[in-house]
Amino acid sequence: MNQEKLSLSQLENYLSKAAWILKGPVDASDFKVYIFPLLFFKRLSDVYDEEYRIALEESEGDIEYASLPEFHRFNIPQCCHWDDVRSNTTNVGLAIEKALRGIEQANQQFLYGIFGDAQWSNKNKLSDRLLIDLIEHFSQYTLANSLVDVDILGQAYEYLIKHFADLTNKKAGEFYTPRSVVHLLGLILDPNEGQSIYDPACGTGGMLLECVDHLRANKEDYRTLKLYGQEKNLTSSSIARMNMFLHGMEDFQIVRGDTLKNPAFFEADGLKTFDCVIANPPFSLKDWGAENWIEDPYGRNIAGVPPKGNGDMAWVQHMIKSMNSTGSMTVVLPHGALFRKGSEGKIRKKLIEDDLLEAVIGLGPNIFYGTQLAACVLVFKQNKASDKKKKILFIDASEQVRVGRAQNYLESTHVEQIFNWYQDYNEVENYVSIATWEDLVENDFNLNIPLYVEKIIEDNLPSVEEALAGLKQAWEESQKAEKKFKSILKEFL
Numbered sequence: 001m002n003q004e005k006l007s008l009s010q011l012e013n014y015l016s017k018a019a020w021i022l023k024g025p026v027d028a029s030d031f032k033v034y035i036f037p038l039l040f041f042k043r044l045s046d047v048y049d050e051e052y053r054i055a056l057e058e059s060e061g062d063i064e065y066a067s068l069p070e071f072h073r074f075n076i077p078q079c080c081h082w083d084d085v086r087s088n089t090t091n092v093g094l095a096i097e098k099a100l101r102g103i104e105q106a107n108q109q110f111l112y113g114i115f116g117d118a119q120w121s122n123k124n125k126l127s128d129r130l131l132i133d134l135i136e137h138f139s140q141y142t143l144a145n146s147l148v149d150v151d152i153l154g155q156a157y158e159y160l161i162k163h164f165a166d167l168t169n170k171k172a173g174e175f176y177t178p179r180s181v182v183h184l185l186g187l188i189l190d191p192n193e194g195q196s197i198y199d200p201a202c203g204t205g206g207m208l209l210e211c212v213d214h215l216r217a218n219k220e221d222y223r224t225l226k227l228y229g230q231e232k233n234l235t236s237s238s239i240a241r242m243n244m245f246l247h248g249m250e251d252f253q254i255v256r257g258d259t260l261k262n263p264a265f266f267e268a269d270g271l272k273t274f275d276c277v278i279a280n281p282p283f284s285l286k287d288w289g290a291e292n293w294i295e296d297p298y299g300r301n302i303a304g305v306p307p308k309g310n311g312d313m314a315w316v317q318h319m320i321k322s323m324n325s326t327g328s329m330t331v332v333l334p335h336g337a338l339f340r341k342g343s344e345g346k347i348r349k350k351l352i353e354d355d356l357l358e359a360v361i362g363l364g365p366n367i368f369y370g371t372q373l374a375a376c377v378l379v380f381k382q383n384k385a386s387d388k389k390k391k392i393l394f395i396d397a398s399e400q401v402r403v404g405r406a407q408n409y410l411e412s413t414h415v416e417q418i419f420n421w422y423q424d425y426n427e428v429e430n431y432v433s434i435a436t437w438e439d440l441v442e443n444d445f446n447l448n449i450p451l452y453v454e455k456i457i458e459d460n461l462p463s464v465e466e467a468l469a470g471l472k473q474a475w476e477e478s479q480k481a482e483k484k485f486k487s488i489l490k491e492f493l
Contacts, residue, residue, distance in 0.1 A: 005147050012159050014141060019163075021134050025125045032160050032235055034126075037100060037115040038134065039156060040242055043143040044103065045082035047246055048072060050144035073248065075106040086139060092131040093120035110245050114238050145246065153239045154204035177206060177280040177332065178367055180410040181375075185278055185330040186210035187419045188359075188379055194224045195275035198322055200259040200315070202229030205240030207278045212247060227252040228274065230259045260314050261289040263298060265322075271298050273324035280332035283373065285311035303350035304343055312337045313347045320356060320380060329380040334373050335362065338447035349445040352392070356380045359393040359422060362449040364401035366408045374398065376449075379422075388425070390437040395421050396430070396453040430455055 006014070018038075019031045026034060051073070055066035069075065080102035088095040100115040120126060141147075149155060191197055191211045199207050208227045215222035227249055231237035237256040244252040255264035265272035288311030293301055300321045306313040312333050319329050337344065338360065351357055359379040366372045400414035421432050433452045443451050 003142055003147065006141050006143070006149075006152070008149075008155060010141070011152065011155055014137075015156055015159050016163070017137055018134060019160075021130065021137060025127075025130065032157070033116060033118050034134075035160065036153075036156070036235060036239065037118060038096075038138050039143070039153060040115060040238075041085075041096075041100060041103070042082055042138050043148075043153070043242070043246065044074065045076065046142050046144045046147075048074070048076050048081075050146065074103075074111065074245070077102045077106045080106075082139070086135050089132065090128055091121070092128045092135070093123065093126050096120040096131065110241065114242060116234070116238065153243055154206045154209075157204050157236065157239055177203070178410060179206070180412065180415050181280070181332065181363070181367070181377075182206050182210045183412075184361075184410075184415045184418060185280075185332070185377065186214045187415070188377070188422060189214075189276050189278055189328055189330050191215065191225065191276045193220045194226075196226040196228065196324075197276045197278065198228045198265070198272075198274040199279050200230050200263075200277070200318060200322065201279045201281040202231045202240050202254065203233070203236045203280075205229060205243040205254065207280070208240070208252075209243055209247065211276065211278070212249065223248060223250065225249070225251065228265055228272075229254045230257055230264045232256070232258050258289075260285075260311060260318060261292070263318070271300070271321055273322055273327065275324060275327055277319045277322050277327060277329040278331070279315065279319060281312075281315040283312070283334045283375075284309075284336070285315075288314050290314075303347040303354075306347065307343050310340075310344070313344050316351070316378070317347070320351070323380070323382050325382055327382045331378050331380075332375050333378060335376050337378075338376060338449065345445070348447065351380075352440060352445050352447075355384060355389055356382070357392055358384055358388060359395065360447050360449060361395040361418060361422065362398055364398045364408055364410065367401060367410050392435045392440065392447075393422065393425060394433045394435055394447075394449055394452040396432075396449050396455075397421075 015035065018035050019028070022031055022034060051071055052066050055068070055071040056063070059065040065071075080099040082099075085092070085095045085099050097120045100120075104112050104115060120131075143152065185207065189211070191214055193215065197208055197211045199205075202208060208229055211227070212222045212225060215225065227244060229237075229240055229252075231240060231254065234256060237254055241254045244254060253265070257264050263271060267273070286309050288306075290306065290308040290311075293305050293314065298321070300314075300317050302317055302321060303313075306317075316331060316333070316337075319331055323329055338348075357378060358381045359377075361377040361379070363375045363377065365374040368375060395418060397414070397418045400410065400418055401408040402411055402414075421428060425434070427433055431453065433454075435452045439452065
């Protein structure tokens with residue numbers, strides 16, 4: 001078994017081979033139904049073994065001591081470990097089912113239903129030979145916490161939806177958030193010890209984990225965080241729960257459900273509020289529940305009713321309503337949310353008048369898998385600093401990308417530059433502008449970034465004479481090249 005840290009390319013090859021083993025009996029859109037439960041299972045077993053080894057070293061080899069429940073954040077019952085299943089050569093699917101159900105039952109508080117309901121014992125689809133090959137394939141790497149990235153399961157999900165999932169993700173407006181964007185949002189949000197963090201469209205939990213990592217990087221006690229997330233997609237919500245659980249988070253709640261139609265978190269007087277709210281909600285969601293928004297029972301229509309076919313401003317209002325009296329919020333939206341008119345324009349005006357919006361950051365195009373749309377980051381604060389009141393910081397970060405053939409990339413240097421611009425809060429020619437209240441009124445509360453960040457176009461065009469001289473020189477050189485080519489060609493004829 002490989003004991004080296006698993007790289008992203010190794011992970012992708014790992015998953016690709018697993019998909020290849022399943023190909024034929026299993027439809028490509030269903031690969032994740034089988035791959036993720038096995039990834040969960042292998043990861044749980046490896047994390048348990050890692051905890052066991054640490055306790056064993058601390059006790060100088062005391063097996064009984066290392067097996068005590070207090071050294072493990074979960075229980076793997078007898079005959080339910082990965083190695084137990086791996087030892088089977090017949091009825092392998094049944095052994096997998098028993099192991100998965102056994103783990104769920106032994107850890108009902110956090111893991112009940114985590115493995116889904118795939119029919120592992122259906123030999124017409126999954127033969128013993130196929131499952132043995134699949135288990136042996138997954139056995140080649142150790143997936144302990146010390147040997148994988150924090151959100152390895154989220155990375156796996158990203159890869160699978162890129163290459164094998166059906167069109168349901170695109171239809172739902174769901175796009176996996178690049179880690180660099182997640183990191184940017186975490187830097188801006190800047191959570192601290194003891195705070196509550198909420199992601200109403202949490203996906204695989206990557207943004208919540210980013211907040212955990214933010215505290216780790218600042219040498220703060222991340223275990224004091226209280227994490228909350230809601231996610232409609234079954235697989236994604238399962239991954240999020242598993243991620244929280246495996247990274248030592250004790251105070252977390254991940255709920256499966258439709259946030260806009262049926263929010264999950266409440267206090268005595270209505271929706272629960274949080275210190276930090278962070279999200280990349282589905283872009284321009286069509287069926288978001290507009291029919292109930294006019295008289296929203298949760299009071300989220302604080303600035304108006306968004307259009308029926310576009311839920312962007314419904315998410316924004318839900319998130320604002322979820323901030324407590326000192327709360328902060330970062331959200332990723334499509335660029336259109338900055339300037340679309342109609343009901344969205346009215347909502348935008350009301351939110352600006354309430355002085356909740358602190359910053360608008362325009363990201364480069366084609367950095368999200370599944371859409372070439374350019375996205376933006378909006379930063380909201382319940383209590384803006386006194387020198388920022390009635391002002392909005394605009395950052396044009398469209399050039400902060402590495403251009404790729406099929407996709408562009410926001411790299412760590414770009415994230416650092418954008419964050420520095422945000423933190424410095426100073427105007428920078430071509431990139432950063434601070435809009436006053438008068439500027440906003442003059443533009444009718446349109447937040448389209450070019451209205452505020454003017455690009456200085458340098459006039460480097462040659463004169464007519466220079467252009468003609470250059471053309472003549474190029475023509476003469478082409479004639480010389482043609483003559484040389486013809487002379488070489490004659491030697492071969």
